Amino acid sequence: MKACSSRSSARNTTATSRVTPIVEEISQFEEAVRGLSDEAPPEKTAEFRARMISALEGVTDAAERKTIEQDTLTELLPVAYALVRTCRRLCGAVVEVVGIPICGTWWCRPG
Numbered sequence: 001m002k003a004c005s006s007r008s009s010a011r012n013t014t015a016t017s018r019v020t021p022i023v024e025e026i027s028q029f030e031e032a033v034r035g036l037s038d039e040a041p042p043e044k045t046a047e048f049r050a051r052m053i054s055a056l057e058g059v060t061d062a063a064e065r066k067t068i069e070q071d072t073l074t075e076l077l078p079v080a081y082a083l084v085r086t087c088r089r090l091c092g093a094v095v096e097v098v099g100i101p102i103c104g105t106w107w108c109r110p111g
Contacts, residue, residue, distance in 0.1 A: 026078045026081050030085055033079070041087055044079075048080060051072060052069070055068050
């Protein structure tokens with residue numbers, strides 16, 4: 001039983017060391033996107049799509065395309081995740097959808 005525990009611990013340590021730099025980068029971007037308006041998320045989404053389209057422009061080789069997609073998504077991940085985390089400020093907000101007030105508490109888990 002102890003061998004399983006130490007292997008599991010080693011895997012967790014490896015996973016933690018792999019994601020720690022990403023988490024730190026997300027935290028840096030979170031500070032930058034925190035002050036954005038409520039209209040910013042859709043605008044940033046359009047920007048992310050445009051960056052992907054631009055990166056893939058003219059690429060026809062499937063393997064190269066996959067590599068570029070992965071690289072671009074890796075670049076976008078921290079800022080996109082930070083944007084999602086800061087959008088959590090809408091949790092609990094009452095939003096009107098087609099004139100009907102909707103409580104936003106179901107949008108995300110508190111945390």
